[in-house]
Amino acid sequence: MSVRSEQSRNAMKPTGWVLFWRTFMPYQLWRFVIVNIRMMVMIWKSHG
Amino acid sequence: MARVVILGAGVSGHTAAMVLRKKLSREHDVVVVTPNRRWNWIPSNIWVGVGLMGKDDVTFELAPIYERLGIDYRQAKGVELHPEGAGDAKHPFVTVEYTSDAQRGVREDLAYDYLINATGPKLNFAATPGLGPEGNSLSVCTFDHAAQTAEALRAAIERMKGGEKLTFVVGTGHGTCTCEGAAFEYVFNLEFEIRNAGVRDAARIVFLTNEAELGDFGVGGLQIQRGGYVVPSRSFAESLFVERGVEWIVGAHVSRVDPREVQYETLDGEMHTLAFDFAMLLPPFTGVGLRAVDRAGEDITAKLFAPNGFMRVDADYTAKPYEEWKARDWPKTYQSPLYGNVFAVGIAFAPPHALSRPRKTKNGTVVAPAPPRTGMPSGIMGRTVALSIADMITKGATSPTRHASMGEMGAACVASAGVGFWKGTAVSMTMFPVVPDYEKYPEAGRDLRHTVGEIGSAGHWIKRILHHLFIYKAKARPGWWMIPE
Numbered sequence: 001m002s003v004r005s006e007q008s009r010n011a012m013k014p015t016g017w018v019l020f021w022r023t024f025m026p027y028q029l030w031r032f033v034i035v036n037i038r039m040m041v042m043i044w045k046s047h048g
Numbered sequence: 049m050a051r052v053v054i055l056g057a058g059v060s061g062h063t064a065a066m067v068l069r070k071k072l073s074r075e076h077d078v079v080v081v082t083p084n085r086r087w088n089w090i091p092s093n094i095w096v097g098v099g100l101m102g103k104d105d106v107t108f109e110l111a112p113i114y115e116r117l118g119i120d121y122r123q124a125k126g127v128e129l130h131p132e133g134a135g136d137a138k139h140p141f142v143t144v145e146y147t148s149d150a151q152r153g154v155r156e157d158l159a160y161d162y163l164i165n166a167t168g169p170k171l172n173f174a175a176t177p178g179l180g181p182e183g184n185s186l187s188v189c190t191f192d193h194a195a196q197t198a199e200a201l202r203a204a205i206e207r208m209k210g211g212e213k214l215t216f217v218v219g220t221g222h223g224t225c226t227c228e229g230a231a232f233e234y235v236f237n238l239e240f241e242i243r244n245a246g247v248r249d250a251a252r253i254v255f256l257t258n259e260a261e262l263g264d265f266g267v268g269g270l271q272i273q274r275g276g277y278v279v280p281s282r283s284f285a286e287s288l289f290v291e292r293g294v295e296w297i298v299g300a301h302v303s304r305v306d307p308r309e310v311q312y313e314t315l316d317g318e319m320h321t322l323a324f325d326f327a328m329l330l331p332p333f334t335g336v337g338l339r340a341v342d343r344a345g346e347d348i349t350a351k352l353f354a355p356n357g358f359m360r361v362d363a364d365y366t367a368k369p370y371e372e373w374k375a376r377d378w379p380k381t382y383q384s385p386l387y388g389n390v391f392a393v394g395i396a397f398a399p400p401h402a403l404s405r406p407r408k409t410k411n412g413t414v415v416a417p418a419p420p421r422t423g424m425p426s427g428i429m430g431r432t433v434a435l436s437i438a439d440m441i442t443k444g445a446t447s448p449t450r451h452a453s454m455g456e457m458g459a460a461c462v463a464s465a466g467v468g469f470w471k472g473t474a475v476s477m478t479m480f481p482v483v484p485d486y487e488k489y490p491e492a493g494r495d496l497r498h499t500v501g502e503i504g505s506a507g508h509w510i511k512r513i514l515h516h517l518f519i520y521k522a523k524a525r526p527g528w529w530m531i532p533e
Binding site: 011013022023027029038045 | 283284286287289290291294296424425428431451456457459460470471473476478480498500502503504505506507509510532533
């Protein structure tokens with residue numbers, strides 16, 4: 001068995017549905033807002 | 049009047065200089081000593097390394113910025129610290145050696161009241177025979193290295209278009225490397241660009257890392273709450289590697305890089321070789337080799353610095369087993385325990401211990417990812433020390449007034465996995481705190497509400513915005529001080 005197939009068998013693999021959402025613009029715009037809020041919270045917590 | 053000398057103008061040193069200049073009146077001097085003429089936004093070197101950005105996109109000349117701000121800029125490198133002065137002269141000073149064309153090799157003693165060591169690392173390619181651009185592998189650690197790597201990638205893509213099948217190896221070039229996140233970003237950007245060039249089938253891509261498992265990133269990995277589960281970052285990392293068809297080899301200490309072959313040892317003690325056509329392997333870091341001397345002329349380097357050349361600060365450096373390491377071991381003020389007017393920030397301070405469990409191969413070779421001290425934590429350290437020094441100068445504080453322990457601060461990281469407004473993606477991660485604290489967070493060492501990660505176009509857009517935002521800030525454009533580190 002090649003390294004690649006052995007590694008592949010033991011890992012989670014994203015479905016086409018998951019991959020679709022990663023670059024689906026309306027959803028990613030929403031995630032953009034959420035991730036920015038999370039980062040602002042992290043910055044606020046870390047700047048004492 | 050006080051004089052603050054800052055050695056180094058990377059993220060932490062440049063931040064410290066700008067904050068100090070803003071906080072201190074012009075009667076006080078802020079001096080920056082850096083061997084580099086240009087400031088470099090290093091996170092974007094990844095994109096230089098795949099040919100998507102050029103030197104001018106990620107760098108700018110420091111002199112005009114410092115002239116506008118009123119910062120005394122010396123293009124030089126610190127070579128010797130005299131924290132007690134020398135002979136009858138009791139005032140501390142640092143000996144610097146100029147690197148500019150006009151004064152190359154000229155030495156000068158710069159007196160200081162406060163010193164910030166923000167020198168960053170020495171890229172220790174010499175630790176592994178054949179490693180580095182002067183040897184047999186490539187790097188993205190500097191913009192020149194990254195530009196050279198982009199040229200090599202371009203040539204490799206042409207060869208694949210000509211029908212050749214090539215092997216690409218990306219990762220760490222020694223068992224004690226840090227910044228695995230940069231190698232992670234580079235391998236996925238490389239894969240993305242090869243795919244865009246239409247030659248993905250001709251490329252075998254291998255990620256070779258000193259991490260014991262993927263997703264470790266030198267911080268011992270993360271536990272992320274997602275989909276109703278608490279999942280180790282390893283699962284998400286492996287998933288991405290499988291999705292992109294990138295093989296991986298973990299727990300590897302690279303012992304030698306020959307012209308077309310890398311030799312490495314794995315944790316089981318086995319020695320391996322891997323043939324490559326293109327190898328981008330990061331070097332381990334050490335301190336820059338500053339020497340320290342007391343007033344009598346005795347060498348006190350070993351007192352001020354750890355054996356790896358990084359400066360000891362207010363951390364607990366007591367040797368103890370991994371299981372006994374605590375978040376509170378990490379420094380809070382970055383003040384030297386020997387000299388109250390000397391501080392070290394960013395990569396220049398000596399971490400008390402690693403975050404990833406250090407391991408040895410069966411042959412006794414150390415494979416221990418070093419803890420990252422770059423990016424957001426580095427900037428916060430620079431700012432914190434600058435504010436403490438400003439308080440010591442203007443308010444007469446006798447000890448540092450500000451704290452910024454990596455055991456109490458979080459980090460936001462965005463790791464690019466391919467560039468493009470529509471199809472580009474990046475992993476957006478936040479973790480809190482950076483140093484796991486199992487006393488406070490027994491389950492995962494970190495606060496699961498604030499330790500999260502996801503991949504998508506949103507991350508890429510944020511990464512792109514951060515590139516422009518931080519360069520804007522570093523250029524001290526209007527309102528720069530409102531942009532947090």
